[in-house]
Amino acid sequence: MFKILKYSFYDLIRSRWSYVYFLFYLALGFVLLFLNNDVSKAVITLMNIIIVLVPLIGTIFGVMYFYNSKEFTELLLAQPVKRSSIFLGQYLGVAGSLTLSLVLGLGIPFVLYGLFRSDAIFDFSLLLVTGAFLTMIFTALSFNIALSNENKIKGFGYAVLLWLFLAVIYDGLFLMSLIVFEEYPLDTFSLVATMFNPIDLSRTLILLKLDISALLGYTGAVFKQFFGTNQGFLVSMLMLVLWTVLPIWRLIHKSKQKDF
Amino acid sequence: MKYWQGIFFMVCLCLGHSLHAQTITICPSCETKSIKEGVEIAVDYDTLLIKAGTYKEFNIHIDKPLTLIGQNLPIIDGEDKGEIITVTADGVILDGLKIINVGTSYTKDHAAIRMIKNKNFEIRNVVLEKLFFGIYLEKASHGKIINNKIKGDAVDEFGSGNGIHLWYAKNIEIIGNEIRNVRDGIYFEFADNCTVKNNHSHNNVRYGLHFMFSNHDVYENNVFENNGAGVAVMFSKFIDMRHNIFRENWGTASYGLLLKEINDAEIIGNTFEENTIGISIEGTNRIAYNKNNFIGNGWALRVRGAIYGNTFTNNNFLYNSFDLSYNSNLNDNVFDKNYWSEYTGYDLDKDGIGDVPYRPVKLFSYIVNRTPETIILLRSLFMDIIDFSEKVSPVFTPDNLLDANPLMKKAGSKEPQLAVKSK
C-alpha cells in the first residue's frame, strides 16, 4: 500500500494542480493577514472558506484523479498487489497531498505572521484539523462516486451535486424544517441533523470555539449539555472520524467487487 | 515601684481620654480576651488592637465610635450562629479582620458586618468567607468600603446573600474590593450618589453588580466576569458607566450589562468581551453609548421593547456573532461613526468613513429570534447567501436602521483594552 501511496503522491506532487491549490492557500493566507492585520478576523474569514472551498476542491480533485488514473489503476491491478492497497494508496495519496497543500499553504503565512505568539493558535489549529478532515471525507466520497460511475461526465456531475447539496441545499432544507416545526422541541433534531452533514459538523466544531457565547444563549437543555461541556467537541470529532472511516470502508468494499 | 506604675497609669488614662485615643489590645492570652469585652470597656474614639488568633464570637454590637484594627488578620468565627458585627455608631473603622461562618437564615439577612443608620465609617482590608451577607449597609451614608476580599460559597440564588449590600444608602465609596461566589457581588437598592471603582466581581451566582431604584451613581474601571450576568441596572436614572470590563458572562439569559427602564445614563469606554449578550436593553431612553468595545459576543446589543433617543457613536463592534438584534421598532435612535468588523464597504474619498452605509441587523438574527434552534446554522453558506441577498435588497430589515458613516478603522486612539485572559 505504501508503495502505491508513494507513487500516487509523487504523481500528484508533480502535477500542476497541487501547486495551484497550494499557491492559492498561500496567497489567501498572506492577503488575509497582511492586508488586514488582524488574526481574529482572518480566522473567521478562513473558516468560511474552509467549510465551503475545501469540500469542493476535495470532491473535484478526487473525481478528477480517479478518472485520470484509470490506466495506472489497471496497470496495478495486473500486478501482485492487493486490490484494497491500490485504492487505499491512491486515496491516501490524493487526500494526503491536498491536506499537505492546505496545511502548508495556510500554515506558512500564519507562522510568519507570528501565530505562535497569538492566542488565536487554538482556533487556527482547529481550523486546520477540520480542513484536513473535510479533505479526507470529501475525497473519499468522490472516490466512491467515481468508483460507482464508469461515465466520467456522470461521475463529475454527481460529485458536484453532492457538494452543492451538503454545502447549501441541506442547510436550506434544515432551516425550513426548523421553521415549519418551530412549535416542537427541536434541539435534539437539529443536533442530529448536524451530525448527518460533515460540512455542518465541521462548522459546529468551529462554532464551539468562535461563537460559544452566542450558542449558549439558547435555552434548550440538550444544546446546553452539548455546547456547554466538552461533550459537543468530543461527539463532533467522533462523528468526523466516522464520516471519514465509513466512505473509506465502502471504497475498499466496493473496489473488491468491481470488474476492470 | 507600685507607686510609679500607678502614676503612669493615671497619666495614660488622662492622655487617652483627652486625645480620644486609648488603645485596648485584645488577644487570647491578654487581659481582654474577646472583642465583645473590648467594645464594652472601650470609650468613644478608642482603638481596639486585635492580635492574631481565632475569636469565636457573634452579635458584636458596636454602639460607640471605635476603631477596630486587626493585626495579622485575626479570625472572628461566628460559628453559623447569626450576625457577627453590627455597628450603629458613627465614625467606626474596621480594618484587617477576617470574619467567617455567618449564619444562614431564611428569615433574617444575617451579615458579617452590618451598618445601621450611621455615617463616616470605613471598612477596609477585611476578609469575609463562608458568609451569608457580607457587608450590609442599612440607611448608612458617607462611608468607605476599601480593599476588602469577600468570598462566598453560593451555589444557587436562594440560600445565598450579597457581597456588599446597600439599602437606602447615600454617598458610599466602594473601591478596590474583590467579590466572588456570592449572589450579587454588589447590590444597590435606593442607593444614591455612590461610587464603585476598581473592583473585581466574578463568579457570582447572579449579578456582578446590581442597581435597583438608585440614581446618580458612578461605576468605573471595574471588572465583571463569569457572573450569572455581569451588571444589571434597573429602574434607575443618571448612572455613569465608564471603562468597565464585562467578560465571559455566559448562559441562556446571560449578558454583560442589562439595562431595564433606565433613563439618561452614559456608557463610555467599556469593553464587552465574549458575553452571550453584550448589552441587553429594555425600555431605555436618552442613553449615550460611546467608545465602547464589543468583542466576540454572541449578541453585542440585544434590544427588547421600544427604546428612544439613544445614541451609539464611536463604538467598536468586533467579531460578534450578531451585532444587533431587536424585536420591535428601533426608531429615533442613532448609530453613527461606529467601527463594524463585518463592514465590507469601501472608502474611495479616503476620509476614513465608508462610502456605503452599514446595516447592523442581519436577516438571520430575525430568524434566530423567531426559531432559536436555527442558531446552529450560524455562519453556514446558506445563511450567508440569505443575508447577502437581504443586504442587497432589504425586505425584512428596516431601511432607516443603519450606520450612515461606518468607520474604516477602529475607533479611539487607544487599542481596545484587552485584559489578559484569566482562565
Next chain:
Amino acid sequence: MIVIQKLHKKFGKNEVLTGLDLNIEMGGIFAVLGPNGSGKTTLIKGILGMVVPNKGNISIDGHSIKNKWKYREGINYLPQIANFPGNLKVKELIRMIKDLRQKPSDEEELITLFGLEPFLNKKLATLSGGTKQKVNIVLSFMFDNPLIILDEPTSGLDPMAMIRLKELIQKEKKKGKTILLTSHIMQFVEEIADEIVYLLEGRIYFKGTIPALKKLTGQTTVERAIAAITTTPANV
C-alpha cells in the same frame, strides 16, 4: 495447470461467459480465439483476478484464486490497450513496476531488442501507439515467470518488432513456460500456437491443436478453418 470450472460472468444484462470449462496444461502456447465480444478478454481478466466471476471457480496449480493476489507474482500480463499513467517517463514506469514486483528482471536486453533507448526519458503520454505497445511488451517479458498472458500482443507493431516478438515467445516457450494469448491475426496464431481454444457466445466451441482443427473442418488454413468452425457443430 489452470483449471476453470463453470465460469459465469454477466456485465449488466449481457452474459459474456456462460458456464465455461477449460483446462490448460502447463508448457506450450495457447491461443484463445473468437469474434469480438466472445469473452476472450473477460476470460483472461478472470484468470488475472481483474474481473470477478458471478459463478464458477478458477484455480491455478490447485489453488483457487478468489480474493487472492499473491499468485499474480507468477504471471506476466500484457494488457490489450496499453494505458499508462501519462505523467510518468518510460524509465520511471519500468522502475516502478520493478519496485512493485521486487524480482530480478532483464529489461536492458529487451529495451535494446525493441530499440527503446531513445524513448526512455520521454513521458508516456507523448509516445505513439506502437512505441507504447513495445513498452508494454518489455514490461510483460522482463520478469522470469512461468505463466505469460498476452492480450492482443501484435496490435500496432511494425513487421520488425513483430518478428522480434515471435522470437521472444518461442524463446520463452523453450524455457518450458506457458503462454496464453489472444489475437486477431490468424497467420500469427498459425505460426506460433500449439493449441487453439475457440470461444463463441461465452462457450468453448473448439479446443485442440492446429492440425486437429484443420482435419476437423477439412480446411488448409487456420483462417478458413476458423471461419468454417462456426457453421459446424461444436466439438469439444
